[in-house]
Amino acid sequence: xxxxFDLVSPERRLASVQATEVQIPGxxxxxxxxxxxxxTITTLRPGVLKVVATDGxxxxxxxxxFAEISATSVSVLAERAVPIEEATPALMDSFLAEVRDAASxxxxxxxxxxxxxxxxxxRAVIGA
Amino acid sequence: xxxLKDLKNRIGSVKNTRKITKAMQMVAAAKLRRAQDAAVAARxxxxxxxxxxxxLAASVGQSDSAPRLLAGTGRDQVHLxxxxxxxxxxxxxxxSTIVRLARAKATELLAAGKTVKxxxxxxxxxxxxxxxxxxxxxxxxxxxxxxxxxxxxxxGIARDVLARFEAGEFDVATIFFNRFQSVISQVxxxxxxxxxxxxxxxxxxxxxxxxxxxxxxxxxxxxxxxxATQIFTALLENGASEQGARMSAMDNATxxxxxxxxxxxxxxxxxxQAAITKELIEIISGAEAx
Numbered sequence: 394x395x396x397x398f399d400l401v402s403p404e405r406r407l408a409s410v411q412a413t414e415v416q417i418p419g420x421x422x423x424x425x426x427x428x429x430x431x432x433t434i435t436t437l438r439p440g441v442l443k444v445v446a447t448d449g450x451x452x453x454x455x456x457x458x459f460a461e462i463s464a465t466s467v468s469v470l471a472e473r474a475v476p477i478e479e480a481t482p483a484l485m486d487s488f489l490a491e492v493r494d495a496a497s498x499x500x501x502x503x504x505x506x507x508x509x510x511x512x513x514x515x516r517a518v519i520g521a
Numbered sequence: 522x523x524x525l526k527d528l529k530n531r532i533g534s535v536k537n538t539r540k541i542t543k544a545m546q547m548v549a550a551a552k553l554r555r556a557q558d559a560a561v562a563a564r565x566x567x568x569x570x571x572x573x574x575x576x577l578a579a580s581v582g583q584s585d586s587a588p589r590l591l592a593g594t595g596r597d598q599v600h601l602x603x604x605x606x607x608x609x610x611x612x613x614x615x616x617s618t619i620v621r622l623a624r625a626k627a628t629e630l631l632a633a634g635k636t637v638k639x640x641x642x643x644x645x646x647x648x649x650x651x652x653x654x655x656x657x658x659x660x661x662x663x664x665x666x667x668x669x670x671x672x673x674x675x676x677g678i679a680r681d682v683l684a685r686f687e688a689g690e691f692d693v694a695t696i697f698f699n700r701f702q703s704v705i706s707q708v709x710x711x712x713x714x715x716x717x718x719x720x721x722x723x724x725x726x727x728x729x730x731x732x733x734x735x736x737x738x739x740x741x742x743x744x745x746x747x748x749a750t751q752i753f754t755a756l757l758e759n760g761a762s763e764q765g766a767r768m769s770a771m772d773n774a775t776x777x778x779x780x781x782x783x784x785x786x787x788x789x790x791x792x793x794q795a796a797i798t799k800e801l802i803e804i805i806s807g808a809e810a811x
Contacts, residue, residue, distance in 0.1 A: 404671065459573065459742075
C-alpha cells in the first residue's frame, strides 16, 4: 500500500521513496495523496510538504511549482525545496524577500499577494 | 638560422606553455564532471515540466483565452535573441559556434525586415557580436562572479526577459546555446522560448487529470516558470559544453606543444652537431697547415 513519491527541484532530486501518504500544500488548499488517488495536477502554494514513508516521516519546505498525482505515484516539482531541518529563519527571510520582489512586478496582483501571504504564514511556522 | 641559445630558450618557453595547457585541460576535466552531474540532476525536473506543459498546452492552447506566453502577441515583428556564451575564452570554437548561429539568425531576420534585439549572457559573445550588432544590444547578463550556475541565475535572466515581454518590447524570444553531446561534440542550438513551443504530446494521456485550480490558471502559473526552467537547462548544457570544448582544445594544444618541442629539439641537436663538426674541421685544418 504505497505510492512512489518523487520530489525534484530544478537543481536536484531531493527524494524518491515509497510513501504511504503525502500531504501537499495545494494552491486551493491542502490535500493528502494516498494510493488510488484520482489523477490530479495541482499548483503549490508556499508551505510544508509532509511525506509519510515506511521508514519514517519527512517534511520539506516547498515554494512554487506543482504536484502531479496519479493512482500509484506522486511527483512534486517544486521551484524551491529544502528539508525542513535546513529551513532556517534566515533562509525563509530571503525567500520572503524574493517573493515580495516578484509580487512587485507581477501582472496578477491578487495571486502574487496571496503568495506573499502564504509565504508569511510559512515564515511564522518556521519561527523567528 | 637561430642560434643555439635562441633554440634553447624557445624550447623552454614551449615547455612552459605545455605545462599550462596540460593543467588547464585537467582543471576542465574536473569541472566537466561537475557540470555534467549538474546537467543530469536537472533533467528530471525539466522533463516532467515539459511533459505536463505539453499536455496543458495541447488542451488549452487552442482557445482564444490562451496566455500570451503561449499564444504569442499575434505578431512576429520584434525578435529578442538571447545569446548565451562563456565568460572565458580558450575553449576552442565554443563561443564562435554560438555567435555564428546567432549572427546567421540575426542576418536572416534583418533581411526579412524584422527588428532584432540582442540580450547577451557571458562576455565572450558580447565581444564577438559588438562590431556588427552593437546597436541592437538591449542588455547584458554578467556571470563572471558566478562560480556555479544555480537556478537563481536562470530566474534572474527569466525575470528580465519576462519583464521585457510584459512591456511589449518584443514578440518572439529565442535562446542560443551549445547543447552538450560529448566532450568532442557540442551542438549550437537555437530554441524558441516565447511564445512557448512544446513537442506534441498525446492529449489523451493528460485528459484524465483533474486540475486544481483550473487548467488555465495552472498554465498561467507555470508558463513563466517554464521559461526559467528552459533557460536553466540551457545554462547547464552550456556549462558542460564549455568545459568539454576547453578540455579538447587544451588537449590539442598540449599535443601540438609536444610536437613542437620534438621538432625544436631535433633542430637544436642538429645545430649543436654542426657547430661541433665545424670546430673540429677548423682544428684539423689548422693542424694540417703547420
